[in-house]
Amino acid sequence: MIETRALRKVYPAPPHRRAIPRGGAQFAPPAPRHTPVGTRVSGGIAALDSLDLSVRQGEFFGLLGPNGAGKTTTIGILTTRIRATSGDAIVAGANVRTEDVAVRRRIGVVPQRPNPDRGLNVIENLLFHGAYFGLSSGLAERRAMALLDQFDITDKAHAKVDDLSGGQQQRLMIARALLHEPNVIFLDEPTVGLDPQARHTLWDLLRQLHADGRTIVMTTHYMEEADELCDRLAIIDHGKLLACDTPAKLKAQAPGQTLIDLTLSGDIAAAVEWCRAVPGVTAVDATGVALRAYSERGSEAIPALIHACEDAGCRVENINLSKPSLETLFISLTGRKLD
């Protein structure tokens, strides 16, 4: 249903803003270096780098990645909002580059930031969308009412969008995405900012859409959500695919050991060396003030790790223990936590 081949996206680098001092522009100091999360390449920032993905018909497919990994860029290209720098993508049988109108007719999109027309009420938002896709007003109204009922917001049909809760706005965005009956639905972080109850309501809705046979592509920051809902997951970072499989198979790939996270102050590079010598510890790495040690003896390694850090001249500020899971696999692949 979706195939991408060597997708690459390079955004132009943001222009350097030069502070103009009183003495005039010719004495301007060097511009401060801006460090974006994406990879800097000549000519810009590579948000996607040779991404190959394949999503089957009827599949619930998850895209997982830390901030700046390239998830929204991927969705943007597949939904024709963003033009790829190179590479190809076919969505529901149409090429995003050359058949963008056909692609848009066959997909529904729920963007990362809800973007209803706030000048229109709830039902008008749906009817306007129906008119955009050429539905007759009678058909659009019938479908809109059915969707509002399905998503339990019928009583809000004539309310202003700003009077809806976050969860209700999110349901309206999904209703709008479904109005023209697309086969493929893209959702970019649909449950961010929702309370647990609203999140579970949305999960049930998404399960229902999946059970109806739709193909769903969803990005998320929540491991639990990805694990619960998705048939397959792709883990991406720095615009590259790091792993792609069912949640169960990915979990089986997680380092089969306990992950011990230590937050340190002091010379962390020295602590890494000392910790590597602790019996039962198979791997150690560090980012910023966080040191990660994988232990095949579970929590037993903790006292020795604390001593090793202290011997290296560091102070241990915090300790966290995680069992092998999607989360520990993710950290071992990206070196970062999802949040």
Ligand SMILES: Nc1ncnc2c1ncn2[C@@H]1O[C@H](COP(=O)(O)OP(=O)(O)OP(=O)(O)O)[C@@H](O)[C@H]1O
């Ligand atoms: N319009 C743009 N212009 C320049 N750089 C951009 C633009 N949009 C995204 N980027 C950069 O591309 C990279 C990927 O961004 P993208 O929004 O695809 O990430 P993401 O995985 O969706 O992140 P998040 O989890 O924060 O939503 C980042 O480095 C980002 O700064």
Ligand SMILES: [Mg+2]
């Ligand atoms: Mg995003």
